[in-house]
Amino acid sequence: xxxxxxxxxxxxxAYYNDRFYVAPQLAKLDPNSDEIFGSDVSKLKAxxxxxxxxxxxxxxxxFINYSKNVExxxxxxxxxxxxxxxxxxxxxxxAKRNGFEIFYEMLSLTKRKxxxxxxxxxxxxxxxxxxxxxxxxxxxxREMFDMFGxxxxxxxxxKRIMMxxxxxxxxxxxxxxxxxxxxxxxxxxxxxxxxxxxEIIGPEIRDSARVDRYxxxxxxxxxxxxxxxxxxxxxxxxxxNHQFQEKGGVFLVKNLNKSQKILTEQERRDR
Amino acid sequence: MAQHQVKFGTGLPVALTTVxxxxxxxxxxxxxxxxxxxxxxxxxxxASGASRYDFDRFGTIFRASPRQAEVMVIAGTLTKKxxxxxxxxxxxxxxPKWVISMGSxxxxxxxxxxxxxxxxxxxxxxxxxxxxxxxxxxxxxxxxVMMLQKKIRREPANQNKNIPQKRFx
Ligand code: SF4
Numbered sequence: 258x259x260x261x262x263x264x265x266x267x268x269x270x271a272y273y274n275d276r277f278y279v280a281p282q283l284a285k286l287d288p289n290s291d292e293i294f295g296s297d298v299s300k301l302k303a304x305x306x307x308x309x310x311x312x313x314x315x316x317x318x319x320f321i322n323y324s325k326n327v328e329x330x331x332x333x334x335x336x337x338x339x340x341x342x343x344x345x346x347x348x349x350x351x352a353k354r355n356g357f358e359i360f361y362e363m364l365s366l367t368k369r370k371x372x373x374x375x376x377x378x379x380x381x382x383x384x385x386x387x388x389x390x391x392x393x394x395x396x397x398x399r400e401m402f403d404m405f406g407x408x409x410x411x412x413x414x415x416k417r418i419m420m421x422x423x424x425x426x427x428x429x430x431x432x433x434x435x436x437x438x439x440x441x442x443x444x445x446x447x448x449x450x451x452x453x454x455x456e457i458i459g460p461e462i463r464d465s466a467r468v469d470r471y472x473x474x475x476x477x478x479x480x481x482x483x484x485x486x487x488x489x490x491x492x493x494x495x496x497x498n499h500q501f502q503e504k505g506g507v508f509l510v511k512n513l514n515k516s517q518k519i520l521t522e523q524e525r526r527d528r
Numbered sequence: 529m530a531q532h533q534v535k536f537g538t539g540l541p542v543a544l545t546t547v548x549x550x551x552x553x554x555x556x557x558x559x560x561x562x563x564x565x566x567x568x569x570x571x572x573x574x575a576s577g578a579s580r581y582d583f584d585r586f587g588t589i590f591r592a593s594p595r596q597a598e599v600m601v602i603a604g605t606l607t608k609k610x611x612x613x614x615x616x617x618x619x620x621x622x623x624p625k626w627v628i629s630m631g632s633x634x635x636x637x638x639x640x641x642x643x644x645x646x647x648x649x650x651x652x653x654x655x656x657x658x659x660x661x662x663x664x665x666x667x668x669x670x671x672x673v674m675m676l677q678k679k680i681r682r683e684p685a686n687q688n689k690n691i692p693q694k695r696f697x
Contacts, residue, residue: 420644421609428643437643445611445646461647465636476658479675501674503681508553513674
């Protein structure tokens with residue numbers, strides 16, 4: 258099977274076609290406008306190189322160098338009381354900047370503040386694991402590896418977490434087609450029956466609203482059953498009127514009496 | 529059991545019938561279901577098994593092992609990663625076996641028109657009954673079970689003859 262190589266560069270394509278469209282952005286405030294964040298940033302700046310810092314929607318955002326991620330997170334945890342790593346993952350910026358933005362969302366319970374640590378990782382580079390600081394990073398980094406193909410150094414068990422191990426490609430890349438490449442579309446057929454079964458089973462029908470009304474080879478309509486392969490495009494027989502059981506009833510089985518089963522509003526409430 | 533004659537006299541009642549009918553009657557009234565809740569539809573399947581809708585009335589008891597089950601209710605979204613296991617469990621079930629595909633996801637992939645979802649469980653295992661709905665209510669599953677019972681009663685009891693040796697779907 259050929260590897261999927263998109264010919265149209267989906268990433269470079271303009272997402273919005275409206276000439277006058279301006280993507281909405283939240284206001285970026287100065288970190289010193291908040292007392293706690295202001296002191297946090299000054300303490301961070303004393304120890305590390307902070308590329309950018311601002312407050313967006315009551316949350317401090319700082320940009321750091323990717324090689325310093327473990328030290329910064331350790332400092333935030335031990336010195337500044339950001340004791341939770343809420344989540345971490347990456348954002349695909351391959352087309353615009355040839356790399357990924359990795360973010361760490363952290364929460365301080367004592368300060369009741371959230372902080373987002375961001376770092377840019379060029380394509381092909383690997384990031385150091387923060388698993389030893391926060392256990393939750395173990396799964397999050399595996400997911401990042403699974404979805405973006407970002408290598409994580411010194412991770413204890415870097416293995417795909419969501420997709421099967423023999424999956425091709427990384428689904429959260431912007432170049433990955435939503436409905437899967439060739440290997441994804443035939444994955445279950447190839448794996449269970451082998452490639453030779455592709456012709457028998459046929460390609461996926463992606464239009465779930467498509468119903469072949471006259472297909473009597475594969476389906477029998479309830480109450481209108483005919484022999485397999487009969488042409489029903491002209492007319493259909495009524496085989497029964499949606500009877501729950503056979504007309505004569507079933508031996509020893511209580512017959513369903515629909516009129517008895519309808520409950521009044523009061524009976525329903527009493528149940 | 530339409531042809532039976534019951535003699536309510538002094539002794540035991542005697543029923544005369546064909547082997548096919550008695551076997552199918554037994555089978556259709558003791559359908560043991562392999563629990564297969566894969567997503568939200570599974571909740572409705574559990575509700576059907578619980579006391580309010582009470583599947584035990586039909587002789588339908590949920591089993592957690594494919595060896596003890598004859599009906600598989602695929603309740604939920606079948607992912608590509610899982611497709612291999614559903615096939616394996618299906619193969620482990622003893623003949624005769626039936627499959628109910630419950631909900632849009634199992635029927636056609638439903639709203640998950642993506643790389644990770646099998647677009648219809650019938651790509652992997654043969655399906656006897658398709659229940660539409662997202663999610664189908666427990667009544668719908670009961671209806672499906674009753675339709676399956678009807679289907680079983682109509683089939684020849686010795687089905688294995690009709691099954692081709694090599695079948696993909
Ligand atoms: S059909 Fe609807 S309710 Fe059932 S598993 Fe799919 S999304 Fe959930």
